[in-house]
Amino acid sequence: MLKDITIGQYIPGDSFIHKLDARIKIIITIIMITVLFLIDSFIGFGLFLLFVIGVMVISKLPVKRVLNGLKPVFFLIIITLFLHMFLTRGGEVIWEWGFLRIEEEGLFTGLFMVGRILLLIMFTSLLTLTTSPLQLTDGIEYLLKPLARFGVPAGELAMMMTIALRFIPTLMEEAEKIMKAQKARGADFESGNIIERAKSLVPLLVPLFISAFRRADELALAMESRCYQGGTNRTRLNELELRRSDIYALIGVIIIAVLLSFR
């Protein structure tokens, strides 16, 4: 049951988008998110959507996987829409029933917000779908490096992310083992209401946490004895390398971003 949970959502591939440098992809994502908040017309949203679809086609991702990413935020979208529709005032009254009233302004802001959230999630999931967690970590480390001067521990953060990724499957396996052990002693994880079920997780979480701390302890020893002295002064097996196509992609995106936001 726990084995079905995948780490990240990376789908391996060899498209142009997959091969782009992780740093460039992160920068592009940041640029496009900014653009998304500058757009204030439906035409703008439409053009942005076209761009997203374009990237999706180039990256040869299954459409279903991209849309799957939207499922968890479904409620957020509905709530955002309704809150804006009923609470934001201004413009003509479109619909009225008892104390409920929808005005023009509210409807538009609501739709804008929904459009923003949808496109935001679709676009950011394109990043995680086409970039392996490892590359993503490397990319973040490189981008944070200049901030090391101001005390941002870029190397340590990257190491933390790598270790987290490394230990997710190990801890999953362990959780499953503990679950089986507790079940064998009569624990019940499946019945009861939500509060009861949450309570039944305590005998699973306590041993899991204890063992995680023990692992952390041993891992720290092992890392120290392999000469780990913190994130500074380390080199990498696979250094990231900017290629010409990365630069072109970045320039292309900047042009699109400028056109979209100052149209």
Add this chain to the structure above:
Amino acid sequence: MSLIEIKDVDFLYREQENKALSGVNLSIEKGEFISIIGSNGSGKSTLAKLLNVLLVPTKGQVFVDGFDSSDPENVWKIRQKVGMVFQNPDNQLVATTVEDDVAFGPENLALPSDQIRERVDKSLEMVGMGGYQSHPPHELSGGQKQRIAIAGIIAMLPDCVVLDEPTAMLDPMGRKEVLKTIKYLNEEEGITVILITHFMEETIFSDRIVVMDGGEIKEIDKPAKIFQNIELIKNAGLDVPVAVQMANELRSSGLNLPEVMDIEELVNALC
């Protein structure tokens, strides 16, 4: 001078009354294969941790290649010279792919990436895991994981590898693989090996065996000698290997048998 020189070392863990080690003297030569055996709490793991400065002796000194381990300046030099493999293979692998994990040590030594690549590939070849570069560690068996951990140490080009009960959590297959790798590294690559274990059977290939009990070294001798000293083994809280036990019983009932250390030798002696 010997590669490792342990001089009159005591070690006391904080908040504990009894010394974990007392009056330990041991020198280990380059290229040797030393086994340290003892039951739980005999001080063998503490001794191992002194060798690469995870612990510093309370009294006495440890020298590695002439460097004094009590001098903080020498810590990283010594750790590069003495690599350490721990019991649980899961808790010593840091990266999400095999090659990145083996590269961890060399990366810490700040080597250029082409050199790291060369060392990673060579080390994986040496432990018999060539071709597994891009595998995620959690998909490997225990024995394979432990061999990756060994490769990660070898990639730092240490003079000596200390293995702290490397087979304790493995199945018989994994145990065999790991022991074969250790033997290969010692015999073919000339790496000094210090194997800490409580399985007598694993020590037959070593040049010398150190028997520990209650924080003291009880005996240092060749395997053939140690294996015959059943009293010593029993006093140290260890199990006498079946073949040795059997040979002993046969001998005491009048059969003329040479010294044997494992089942194979016993079979050869009998048939």
